[in-house]
Amino acid sequence: MTEEIIIAGFGGQGVLSMGKTLAYSGIMQDQEVAWMPSYGPEMRGGTANVTVILSDSRISSPILQEFDTAIILNQQSLDKFEKMVKPGGTLIYDPNGITRHPQRTDINIYWVEATEEAARMKNAKTFNMIVLGAFLKVKPIVKLENVKKGLEKSLPQRHHHLIPMNQEAIGRGMEIVKKVN
């Protein structure tokens, strides 16, 4: 199994840390992982994206032109990455702020209204874990127990009390994700 994922949105949305959680979860189940961020003179409010690859075998290129899954969190990223999903692949996006929705008919498209749900949960910081939950519902490539282990490993001890809240957000994401095509 190899899953090549692009996660893209605004800086500050937790794009990079969502990718890190996913990568750590992969390590917890003995997979090879790669996490390749776009880096540059970027800042909060600018665009940010990260390629995450999980595989049962050695990972080749962290630089990719097509992806199994695109997780898209703003319009610029949708415009850029919709065409880079492999035919038959998956696109998950938050419709919040999107005016031009995805057009492709040869891929599976899902909605996760994570911005709204995070507001309902009264915690904007759970946004990225809601999105991660949506992804894990559609593509259960890592076990939830390994996501928990990954969070335990990646977060410093002083933040461990936040893990149940993150798990709850993942659970909410799994519930609210819906297929739109």
Add this chain to the structure above:
Amino acid sequence: MAELRLMKGNEAIAEAAIRCGCDGYFGYPITPQSEVLETLMARKPWEETGMVVLQAESEIAAINMVYGGAGCGKKVMTSSSSPGISLKQEGITYIAGAELPCLIVNVVRGGPGLGTIQPAQSDYFQAVKGGGHGDYKLIVLAPASVQEMYDYVDLGFELAFKYRNPVMILSDGIIGQMMEKVQIGPYKPRMTDEEIVAKYGSWATTGKTPNRQRNIITSLDLDPNRQEQFNLKLQCKYKEIEEKEVRFEKIACDDAEYLLVAYGSSSRICQKVVDLAREKEIKVGLLRPITLFPYPTKAIQAMLGHLKGILAVEMSTGQMVEDVRLAVEGKVAVEHYGRMGGAIPTPQDVLKALEEKIIKG
């Protein structure tokens, strides 16, 4: 017990330095390698192993601190990115000329000049063919994964001390910024002066003892005969390194009709190209030099019998390709494909170039 961690390449360099018993790191921040210094400062190894970490006032100061530390027989290193490595060249040639061991990490970005902060491989000539003045060589290691960033710090120091020669890890912004799974090794204790003398001989300026000659660290000798003899001695050392220290990896080469030659991050991209090409039933293999000096010349020559063409892939206008051509001596077509200035080729771009330049060409 071995521990697995998700780390950036730059973080792996820092962690490996602490654990391999490095005595001192001297650096100055520059994107895309600043996490080396940041990680070291956050880890505070001076409290744990006694390792010195110092942010110097400039790259030039940092490399000369390395020169001083190395002269005292210490395991010392610096890291920077392309423009900073250019500033260090005077110190590097002095260190090579004084035959001192040290580790220099270059996390390459696009040039020339200040260029860009995005990844590139356009410092190959500088690393492999000189950089500073005079007839000297660095041993150059090219990691292609975060694990190798970690592993080559220890390997680099081993080679540096074995040959009393500066070693460079030639990485780039992709490997530096990427996170992968890394197996962290146990701590090696820092070596004492006595242990260094026992293992590598008495050459460092650690204070003269009554029963030996004074050790002098210098790269200056105004007598032409002695200076020529010294140059010949250096060349003997480089020859020995060429005979003993060549490292490379071959992927899908056994039945290959076409060969990709690529190092570092380009070799990762090319691994995918091999997969894509094999799906199309094109027999492509990959030779990945791990040491850039010494270059795996013989490994390329040994494959020429069954090759129809070679494509050297690097994120530059074509530097390593010259060493491929020197190895091939015109026996097989050799072409170059590269992007530059921080642009990164995708596997599909490389496959297209292979088809257009080599297979149809």
